[in-house]
Amino acid sequence: MVGFVSIGIISAQEIEEPISEGNLITGNGISVTPVKIQRNYSLGESDTIDITLLNNEEFPLTIGVNIKSFKLINNNQNLFFEKYPEDSILSFINNFENRITLEPKQRYNYKLNLTIPNTTLPAGYSFALMFESIGSNTVEEGSNALIKQSVAVPILINIAGVKGITFGELTIDSIETSYNLLSNSVYYQVVLKNNSNQYLTPIGIASLLKNSSASFGPDKVDSNFNRKGLVVSPFSSRVFSSEIYLNQLTFGEYQFSLNILYGLENNVVTNNQSVFIIPIYLIIIIGVIVIIIFKKVRKGNNEK
């Protein structure tokens, strides 16, 4: 039972990591790789998306493949599945195998052929391929709940237009930095705002740069920004936070520098601000010195 939905063409820029047979984590149920796909396409472009499935079970599994449109809502915190896939997304899909039977421990290379019609509006599109175990639909007498399991592979597709909201524009809505005395780290929280209708994955470097000759410690400490590749969905904001850990001998004025790349042209967003590093041991040493001086002064006064 293999179903095909027609339409036709191929791809563009690939962001996800390459599929590698043999790297699937195994156990029970089904394993799927990759876990997400994010691509930029031009109008008329065609592509084939490869997804590897593995039946970990000791029995054959029939897997239904469904397409569900979804949105990230509440500033990327929650998912919402549309009841039906969007027509524009269905129009991308040439070749759609909707039912697979996998023997025990069998691997399967699932292919999804896409073509972006020339009439597609520039925007970010999101849908998930849902690999669902197909079980019983038999209803026994009395109340019951059937359990259906599925692994989703979200697919984010950007079709960019010209500069502006259809191209990708990200701004820093707010940024806060603070020195954490206990963990000896600089905490930062950045709110990024996506002003476009594209799915953007900002990546970059957050750095601490020695800002004064009176400071001690390394000249520069780098940390990856958004190493996990979290997305900012169209017209939404997302909070990113992390910490840059310092070595114990660092103190003084440092500059926090954030350099973010995003979009087709690797656009850059930057922000710089000062942060003062005063490690806890320095405070203790100063405290001890103050106490010693205080005691000596008091002792001197008593002797007078």
Place this chain on the structure above:
Amino acid sequence: MIVLKKKLYRLVFLHFVLLSSLIFSIKVSAAPVEFAYNQLSRVSSSTTASHSLYFVLPNGIPIGGNISITYPGSSFTFGSLYDYTDMVLEEGNSSNCSTASFIPKTLAASASGTTWGATYSSLVITFTSDTDTITANRCVRVVLNSNGTNHTLTNPTVTTNTVYNINLLTSENDSAEVAVIILGDASASNVDQINIKLNVAPSILLGVDVVTTDCNNTTQTTPINQAIEFGNLFPGIAKLSGSQYPFICIEAGTNSETGIKILIQSSRNNAVGGLVGSGGGLIASATNDLNSGLVDSGYGVRISSLGTTSLGTFVANSPYNSGVAGNVGILNGLLGSPTAIVTSTGVVRSNSNARIALEVGIKSSITTQQDTYTDTINITAFTNL
């Protein structure tokens, strides 16, 4: 006269034979080492490498004895400060170098008591005993490490594969010659190594089973059997997963550092899911304590146990994280959002024998219409976007 001469010749001959046999019996104590080899950590030209020499000494080493290892000239290069701190001398408990257990000797710059002297000079390594010994026919292991600056041991620089002989000699005249090959290739370096590069692709695993009692087992069910039959409901009495009605056992994991969430959703075509009767009646899903007398009816799920993980951690999300049986959270319908019952922000892996246990609870009221009520619970593994 002739007889006398013959006797004299016989006597001389016998003395010669006797003397020869005596000489032979004296020399029998010096012997070639029966088993010797040298393992190098690297065999490429001009690279630093540690040497592990294994040999079986037929006569062992007596008190005051020694072992010397001589490297050929213009070959291996020892650091200018190469000394006993870079060396190891060990005695095995048998003659089998493959299976022997080795006990190290204490080394110092000079021998004293049970401490052995270990020195390096002009391509010769010497181990000298004071009062300690090595038993005959025991495998001996000598490790010559290549350590930091001036304590290195570097392979010769060669442009073709070249054999070098390293000589071993003991105070008991046990001797051996060990050959090592250094690989040289004028057009390449590190010819003894193969670089391996691979990408491990991120993947997600999800296995769902329906099991009574709990999920601390490896019981598997096929999808066709994955239904919870609650049978007949009686008004005001909650039915919960337990020894009679099964739990939903979830085995999940990902090697992606983005983490994973397990979503749950009712299949009912409304915002608030529920069990729907064929006649249109509804047992609505809601976040409620089904054991409370104040709650007439309801339907929902609760994380009864997060199980255990071999990697990372799952976090049970509200309202599914109550520790009280029957205190269930809502299952949204298809017009609502699927809710994340558990989340991991990084790499995570359930143990197969201690899975996430999801309790399903259901309760009807006296006004619930008589009918057969059903729902399909969708459980989805989704990467964090």
